Amino acid sequence: MAKKKSLLPSNFENYNRIGYIRVSTQNQKINGNSLEDQRSQLKRAGCDLIVEEVHTAKDKSERPIFNELVQQSVEGQTIITTKIDRFSHSMIDGMKHMEFLLSKGVTVEILNFGKLDENFNSSNKLMFKIFTAFAEYEHDQIVERCQRGRDYKRANDPDYREGAKRKHSPDRINKVLDEIEKGMTYKDASFLYSISERTLYRRMRERRDNAYVVEQK
Known part of the structure; x- marks a missing residue:
């Protein structure tokens, strides 16, 4: 069986401060979450490598670059995101990834939350759970609002159709x-x-x- 091609640079282990950027779509421009906004913040935070990922919000676990980043990171590296919801939309997954990284000696730095390292204690854990729980709630609310909007248009707009917007009016x-x-x-x-x-x-x-x-x- 052929080895799966890595989504990270071949010399990934040589970088110290790795920034991770994620957006749901290329056009996401709200709340400072665009690729450009996140990239600017991570550069100011001193990242020597920034990896980017675009994915749909349908499946919270569908993040191949992030998953490989978590698995391939090594002791002494720091993974940095701009916001806690860029690190995880789910409290359970967030805690799983966090504890796995810390167990390897990898530091996690979330710009709107703080730095998490070997000193990650019960108080930090509680706060992290609360923040990720709110992120999960907010994500689910957005998905529900989008679905209600689609349901309304489907029922009331004869020109509405799923998928890409029609080219001609x-x-x-x-x-x-x-x-x-x-x-x-x-x-x-x-x-x-x-x-x-x-x-x-x-x-x-x-x-x-x-x-x-x-x-x-």
Whole structure:
């Protein structure tokens, strides 16, 4: 079996202060959590290596770079994140990773929380649990709000669909479909309005299906 390719630099063990950046999407710009904001803070904190990860918020454990960072870190290194929710969205996972790192002699530094090392005592542990519990609660609230928003749009917006946003507005599409129904060919409509024939066929099918449903009612 071929060895899995590492996501970290080949000389990873030679770095002392490793910054870890994570965002849920490339466009996340709120609360100082963008890649740029986090990178700037970690540079000021003196990191000599910064690793970045982008992942969806659907699965809290889906962080291959962070997981490898935890496993491959060695005694004397310091792992740094800007906020406690960048280190973990889950109290259980947060404690598991924290205790594993400290057991290896790796220091964890969270800029909005503090430095955690071999002096990690019961008071530090309690505070860490409280902070990660709040981070987990906030994360779950965001996921629930997004899901409620999708459910509302799905029920009330006839133009809503899952996945990437449609390239062409409903008004533009409807204008082109009107021209096709008046006799313009799909090929000519595609050329004149820079919309693929495949899209026009699909949207015309949707229009006729919706019209059939209305007639049935």
